[in-house]
Amino acid sequence: MAVPPDLTVPPDPRAGFEQIFNAHFTEIHRYIARRLSDDTADDLAAEVFLAAYRGGYDASRGGVRPWLYGIATHLVARHRRTEIRRWKALSRAAERAEHDPEDAALSRVAAGELTGRLAEALAGLNRGDRDVVLLSALGELSHAEVAAALQIPVGTVASRLNRARKKLRKALGEVNPLKESHG
Amino acid sequence: MDELDLLARSLPDAPPPSAEVVERARSRLSAAQLSAAQHELTRPSLRFRPVRRRFRWGWTLGTAVVTIAVVMAVVTLVSNMTAVPVPPPVLAPARGNDALRRLADQVAKLPDDSGAYWRKSLVDDYLVRVRAGGKTFNALGTPRSEFWEPHDPKDPVQTQHEESGLRPATPEDERAWRAAGSPAKVQRVCTPGTRAADCPKVPMGAKRVDCRYTRAVEPDGVLGDRRFGDLTMAELAALPTDDRGLRDWVRAHWDLGRPGKQTDDEVLPRSRHLLEMAIRPAARAAVLRLLADLPTTTVRGRAADPLGRPGLEVDFIKGDPSFAEFGKDDEVTEHHTTILDLRTGMILADVTAAGESTEGLPKGAVMRYTAWAPGSGWTDDRPERPRGCRAVRSMP
Secondary structure, eight states, rough: OOOOOOOOSSTTTTTTTHHHHHHHHHHHHHHHHSSOOOOHHHHHHHHHHHHHHHHHGGGGOOOOHHHHHHHHHHGGGGGGGHHHHHHHHHHHHHHHHOTTTHHHHHHHHSSHHHHHHHHHHHSOOOOOHHHHHHHHHHHOOHHHHHHHHOOOOOHHHHHHHHHHHHHHHHHHOOOOOTTTOOO | OOOOHHHHHHOOOOOOOOHHHHHHHHHHHHHHHHHHHHHHHHHHEEEOOOOHHHHHHTTSSOOOHHHHHHHHHHHHHHHHHHHHHHHHHOOOOSSHHHHHHHHHHHHHHHHOOSSSSSEEEEEEEEEEEEEEETTTEEEEEEEEEEEESSTTTSSEEEEEEEEEEEEESHHHHHHHHTTTTSSEEEEOOTTTTTGGGGSSSEBSSSSSEEEEEEEEEEOOOOSSBTBBBBBOOOHHHTOSSSSHHHHHHHHHHHSSTTOOOOHHHHHHGGGGGGGGGGOHHHHHHHHHHHHSSTTTTTEEEEETTSSEEEEEEEEETTTTTTEEEEEEEEEEEEEEEEEEETTOOOOEEEEEEEEETTTOOTTTOOOEEEOOOOOOOEESSOOOOOOOEEOOOOOO
């Protein structure tokens, strides 16, 4: 999916908001759906834009995308247990699919051995590290954008990512991601 | 490909939102814009002021006005729940837990006390998020419990639990409830995905909705609180009062019936539960000293308990996070503290406060508490069968 162009110009709070909604609703929905579920995303993505509209935009805090992803991440944080359950369920599904390759439904969900390991590792990350990892991986935000989204220093983003990467690498164990073929 | 790319490619993708979902979101946004525009017509100076907008950026989930109202409501709630204003926390001295040791020294000098019954009369208030007539607000649940345990095992043990309807938590919440038409029942706000059967409507009002009690002789005199195994009053009275003896006792009794061997770090903080039991002042003093020496204990300072009684506030489980649901939020971090009586070292209240903010609940707001009501402790009074309560064989 193509990432919509960033809107770096401070929008008019009212007239510009329709443009922000049109440009970013789908990707924010996708980000939430990948962390929680499609159903939850239907409601939560709408809440992101309501909160964004009501909160007002301050260009000094960064671009529009980090702003929206930050609000979305804050709302996702209210559903931590749901998210952790999701990653654990995905891990179990991947494990079952591994042992029962004929289960096509599960195989679709758990694309491979790596999925289960990564999902399990995600469930084990602390909330701050998980947010940084998923904003980077799913939202494709840069270090600076993640920092703006979470309102933390860039150095903190780097250290959290570093710590999380180590855990992900450890979870991957013998599997070398550089050699793994996907898609 | 690095770990993050791998993650992005491996985790299941999500389909784009349906046109219906997009339109529904757009409609909600349009309604908010329309409402803001109308508000702007009447109070143009309140919106779009640069300074205010800068302030509003961030994690505000409603208008600044609403946010301030919510914060004020819960500040009111806290003071409402505590009956008297809680004094600002006093900074603990360098060896912060010395206050606990000094309290222990004082408790150790108290004479032994006894009576026909050990009575626990508990006030268990908790905050719950509810919705009615388009209004969402907080309400208070106020269950009451009574435990009567006899000194003489030939006397009956009696327990009682009573539930009333919810009441609005603050005057602000009361206004919201009244604006909704003062309904007799309100809908609990639950986390997404909760089955409807698990998220029922709940009654409002002071009327008692349930009361049950048990009354039976425990021939062996085994106490109802079995966290340290099957204990009798006589065994509690013989609790070691020296540090080593007490530690050994706690290790031996807490491990009973629990799988796997637990470490001292896990077991010794559990000695705080002894403070809820009928132990002699000398043993209570030993427990307080033991707790004061643990890294998991931090004295917060003097504070009033939720019933307005002065006490010493202590965190006995520092670094042991817990979580609870509140409204739509499925995991709010909690902070637990215990308020101890400044003279006897007995528990006045266990208080749970929000460790972070969520909708309707600012960080630091009291989420629930269990207060030991006046009259708790040893007494020569005897329990009477409560009127209007149904007798049951055991409490759920």
